[in-house]
Amino acid sequence: RKEVEQDPGPFNVPEGATVAFNCTYSNSASQSFFWYRQDCRKEPKLLMSVYSSGNEDGRFTAQLNRASQYISLLIRDSKLSDSATYLCVVTKGGNNRKLIWGLGTSLAVNP
Amino acid sequence: DTGVSQNPRHKITKRGQNVTFRCDPISEHNRLYWYRQTLGQGPEFLTYFQNEAQLEKSRLLSDRFSAERPKGSFSTLEIQRTEQGDSAMYLCASSYGEEAFFGQGTRLTVV
Numbered sequence: 669r670k671e672v673e674q675d676p677g678p679f680n681v682p683e684g685a686t687v688a689f690n691c692t693y694s695n696s697a698s699q700s701f702f703w704y705r706q707d708c709r710k711e712p713k714l715l716m717s718v719y720s721s722g723n724e725d726g727r728f729t730a731q732l733n734r735a736s737q738y739i740s741l742l743i744r745d746s747k748l749s750d751s752a753t754y755l756c757v758v759t760k761g762g763n764n765r766k767l768i769w770g771l772g773t774s775l776a777v778n779p
Numbered sequence: 780d781t782g783v784s785q786n787p788r789h790k791i792t793k794r795g796q797n798v799t800f801r802c803d804p805i806s807e808h809n810r811l812y813w814y815r816q817t818l819g820q821g822p823e824f825l826t827y828f829q830n831e832a833q834l835e836k837s838r839l840l841s842d843r844f845s846a847e848r849p850k851g852s853f854s855t856l857e858i859q860r861t862e863q864g865d866s867a868m869y870l871c872a873s874s875y876g877e878e879a880f881f882g883q884g885t886r887l888t889v890v
Contacts, residue, residue: 711884
């Protein structure tokens with residue numbers, strides 16, 4: 669089983685739609701969780717951290733479920749500019765802060 | 780620009796040649812990561828430094844790859860006897876806390 673798994677998609681949604689991505693992780697000792705966004709041929713950029721209590725930033729909501737070992741990202745009112753690959757990142761547990769990356773979920777928002 | 784800086788941005792080399800890439804992390808970031816990414820895939824972990832210590836190196840990395848971070852600041856990644864399969868984007872990231880910040884990458888093409 670991969671350490672971090674994501675559905676690669678692609679997700680094709682119309683503008684204004686709500687879309688949700690899930691990411692599962694295998695190491696129950698994982699400590700920190702993030703969603704990164706990557707545009708084509710660009711470097712990944714941090715979208716948001718994922719906190720135990722869940723967090724929201726405008727149209728984006730991230731949640732963590734430690735019991736089931738998954739994190740989610742919800743995008744409401746999708747915009748064309750949301751089209752990108754969304755990468756789930758988990759830090760390895762313990763003193764090692766190595767980042768473990770999912771392969772990414774591709775989103776295409778269509779007019 | 781105080782972000783992560785990578786040089787060169789692009790490198791074309793003939794098979795069998797050696798190449799070296801440089802990464803200058805954000806000042807005072809103690810952790811530095813090297814990743815490789817091919818089209819349609821998430822970043823693949825190569826190696827990880829905490830200060831000048833190389834804490835982990837991917838088992839996938841052959842002995843043709845070596846990385847250094849001699850003074851705990853900038854890092855270099857060298858690939859010896861390049862092969863066509865080494866063609867990829869090489870990404871460097873640095874962090875102090877949990878969030879990692881990426882450079883724009885070095886795109887290597889081996890011909």
